[in-house]
Amino acid sequence: MIPLSWYLILSAALFSIGLFGVLSRKNAVAILLGVELMLNAVNINLVSFWRYGDVSMMAGQVFAIIVFAVAAAEVAVGLALVISVYRRLDTVIADEIDMMKW
Amino acid sequence: MTTETLIWLIPLPPILAFFLIVLFTNRNKALSHSVAIGAALLSFLGAMYVFFFRALTAPELGKEPFTSAINWIPTGDTWLKIGVLVDPLSAVTLFFVAWTVLMIFLYSVGYHNFGQPAGDHDHPGLPPHGATDEHGHHVPSVEPMYSRFFAFISLFAFGMLVLVLSDNLLTLFVGWEIMGLCSYLLIGFWYAKPSARAAAVKAFMTTRIGDVFMLLGIAFLYSATGTLSFREIFTENVLRTLAIIPSGVFGLSAAGLIGLLLFIGTIGKSAQFPLHVWLPDAMEGPTPVSAMIHAATMVSAGVYMVIRVFPLLSLDPRTMTFVAFIGAFTALFAATIAVAQNDIKRVLAYSTISQLGYMIAALGSGAYVAAAFHLVTHAFFKALLFLGSGSVIHGMEHGVLHTGNHDVDPQNMFSMGGLRSKMPITFWTFLIGGLALSGFPVLTAGFWSKDEILASTFNGHMGVFITLAIAAFLTAFYTMRQITLTFLGEPRTKEARHAQETPWTMTAPLVVLSFFAVTFGWVGIPEHFPVLGGLVPNWFHEFVGGTLADPSTALRAGLPEAAPFNVIPLLTSLAVALGGLFFGWLAYRNVGSVAQDRLQIPLLKNKYYFDEIYDFLFIKPAIWFSETFVYQWMDKGLIDGILHSFGKATQAVGATVRKYIDLWFINQTVGDGTAHVTQWAGRRLRPIQSGRIQQYMLVSLFVLLVAASLIYFVALGQPALALK
Amino acid sequence: MTLPQIFFLITAFVILGSALMVVTTRNLIHAALWLIVTLFGVAVLYALLNAGFLAVVQVVVYIGAIAILFIFAVMLTRKEMRDRGPQLNRGWWLSGVIAALTFGGLFWLLQAWSGFSKTAADFPSGFDAVGQLGNALVSPQAFVLPFEVASVLLLAALVGAVYVAFNRK
């Protein structure tokens, strides 16, 4: 059978890749893509802990579902923000959106 | 169902109707008036049942009236009881109230032009101006606030029934006040007319004056006897104690003072001499309202109350004298004014005042049965007259709409004339009512009641007798004047020529009431009367006379047995009635216009300048007091002055504190100092904040990693512990 | 090397590879499509973990809604179809280092954990995971409150998104 470690390592790797995307991408949309990757990594962890723990305890799956909901909300709002920023500043490059500096 | 239960139920339908209409059916006119009239009919049936099959068949109703009471308010160890009482007096009152109320409800349907189209430019709060139907004719338009009107009169009927049926002064007072409110609402029914508003407020205020005294009387009575129930008060020992206790006011006995106070309430309610001013102005309301207030219910309520408390009143001769004087004076005084009025309804209003004066005078001279008798008959024919005048006005409005000349006042008698042929039913019924009012001999009810009053005042109260006789003459005179000006002769205006008869909903009540106006007198024919005497027993006298047939008879001044027959009062009343009628017709049979009316004396026309006098005596001073004295001097000068001085002092203190502590120390040293430091630090730290989100993330993550590893290695010691 | 393990390795390879493409490819549409591949792989993983419901929901929510939203966003926020120039920041290597450090740290922490390489008790037969999940989501003893809160959050996000992106002109 598959040991738990495989899942954990996979999710850790996926998380790091997502993190890399978030930190290094220029495009705001791409940054959101990275965030999605990270969320999925978390979900993998949750579900695998559910599977490898006591199956009759549904916490893992429930939290995975809640993460789905949160992800959906985050994407909706995030993309809405990106689009409205694009309307106003005519750019989606994260570094060019620096109105909040001194 | 026991009689008591039924009696409890009698006042209920109107109040239910009121709420039904106000809450649910007010959008639908037909439904509203059906509800109201249905309710009135229910009460009517109940009342008739109680009157005919219970009150009349009961032996010795005076001794054992129908009564039932329940606990209402706990007053310490005892209870304040409320309940119903039907003794002969309330029975007859119930009888005529039920009839008139029902008739008036029915009449209102026609009066408010039910079934006519909505007005072209009517709006709520104004009398309907008439509409244009599909043929382009001008027709009367339906009242915009039709349902509201029926709701109000339902409430009014409820108040009256409560008052009549209550067995104690408290609920009587409640009904009394409900009617006060309703008269306010109904007089001001067309609230967009300034005159109507003023009249409503005036009526309300004036009656309030009376009511305050009445309330005082009730309070005094309660504190003196500890009860308000009639049955408990009018027992021998209670009355005797009341008669003995001195009240400490004018050397009156407690009974006298209480009676006086209650009577002042009556003065307000039934518009007696000093407080009569509101009643004529109340004519601003729709005519059914006038009839309701001035004939059937409210004003009679005053008299009814006095009759109720008669045993109490009669304990002190001085009070009695006062009452008699007020009554007699009012009778004459109002009659003289009525002679000079031109508004058909105002004439009736003043005649009402004087007729009430009659009753009060009769009471004052001890003849409470005669008073009750006149109360009933007067209710019938005065309601008849008011409704008749309403019908006349309605017919005139028809004419006005037809000609479209709105300057003509459809209520002015001088713009009428010759309506006899135009509106026959109205004419005949009005004539009957008029004759009854002027006490046309033998036929009419008015004659019998008035005759009885005269007869009973004749022995002992000569002054009263003479005054009333003159008043009776004037009554007959102005009644005939009214009839002549309105119906006889030739039409004086085109409007009068185009007047037409009113719908059956208005005429039917007239017919019914005129029936009573004629016949009701026959139940009270004194037995010693020549020819007619003894043909029919003097039922009324025995029946109502039985009311106070209780052991305390010895205490009472005015004894209820019929006045011994004497020919002089009879002749007098014959003379004054016929004479008045004759002269009235003689004087006015061919008067063409106001100019030719020789009785337009300014003094009379302006009602002895009473409104002006009151204005000068009370209103102006009140305004001066509130405006100048209280507002200008006390409020602005004294109180505000004090307050302002406080303010100044506080300001001074505050200024010093600010100058020496706040500004210098806190602001400059502490406040600005910190601000400068912060600014300096901020300027140094500013470059960190690049506004680039990813830089922030990088930095924060880096810090996180470092911190985590530090915690992990340093704080937690050996890693093995970490996740075990 | 059993069948599931082979499956797992293939899926894992697909996931990581496509994830790398997501964060590195220049063409953003392709990035979004690669993201879809990743998500699909994750769904497969769920299936491997006997969480069929989650697998399907993953496909419905992520691929059916989120990924498509992404593609829309990419299409709406570009001047021309092609993406020229580098898509990474100047300091991308630094973030690479940070990411690598994170992975290292996580791995190091995990392998220090006792239950690191435990295997699953095989799935009880006739165990109705979906039914259990449903009960857990709506039973007051379990997770009804977080569930409702999540739904409220979704609603708020919906309204907020509409408001933010609404074009006032």
Add this chain to the structure above:
Amino acid sequence: MNFWNNPVQFISQWLTGVFAGWGMADWVASLLIQLIGVVVLASMMMVIDIFLVWVERKVVARFQDRLGPNRVGPFGLIQPFADIIKLLIKEDITPDGADRVVYNLAPIMSLMSVLLLWAIVPLAPVIFGVDLNVGALYIIAAGAIGTLSIIMAAWASNNKYALIGAFRQVAVLVSFEVPMIATLLIPTILARSMGMNDIVQAQDVWYILVVPLAAIIFMITAIAELGRTPFDLNEAESEIVAGFHIEYTGMKFGLFYAGELLHAFTFGGFWAILFLGGYRLFGLENLGPLVAAVILFAKALFGYWIIMWIKYTLLRIRIDHMLAFNWKFLTPLAFVLLMVVALMNAILPHNNMLVYVAGMLLSNILLGWIVIEILRVHSRRERERVEGKNQMIEVAHR
């Protein structure tokens, strides 16, 4: 264990025996058999698809008062093959500026998304790809992939018309998925399972008799999902030449076309499964799995026919009307219906079938009536408003 009672089982055992005879590890064998099953199912569907072309053309011909294909073969039965040959020998164009990989991937995914659906269709009590316990959701998931394929095609072909078509299609799909899910939950509530087979088994009374409203709504959403008239904005010829597959030629277009046809047929099938009792027909299904399969196909064809009927009868709706129709009417109605059904399901007695069905049916009819009343009032108000406006305009013109 003979062939007629359980063909799939029979064949798989036989194949297992054969492979074992070849000395194969049995997991390999099972894997192989699974693959064979998939291939068989998929190819069977595609073959049926070919005949669907003929069916569609015949039916539309009848609707439009024509004869339809009748030259090639008896009743033109060979016509589809001729079409296929035509498509195959056409030039296969890939425009420059197209994103090649995605461009070529899209049609395959489009057909794939449809074929995926057949994995959970129970052709008979014992013939099904997999009895997924979340079948209802699976339908939506597969639909999502279809959507994806459309976007890919549109984006990849680098064409404004295509993009517009895709946008419209996606807007429609994303919005109409909501009421579809809601209506999918209703049979789930009634059958207490999401598995297609359980739902069919639970239908002692066809659900169209129990929850007619749900059946109607599902049909509408299905048509929207298919992007057929009256919801065919994604390929509205008169506005955007051919929508998302404007650039496609030859067999790639053929794949889209076949995908659409099969999709319609498939949704007919799901409609039959969810509301018409699937392979059940008064106990006939007990004669044997193949009979059951035939019954299911007949019902699926019936649903397909209804879809065609609507397609060739109605006109196209404007996009805003369509979305308004979904968000302001269909979605609320679907949710209300869902609540009503759940409530009634809780209230009504389950032991007495007659009462149960009658109650459900009545509640449905009542709800439908209320909705129609509301619509009437609303539309009257709208009409009055518009008329009033027109009058004002006229006044202004005078």
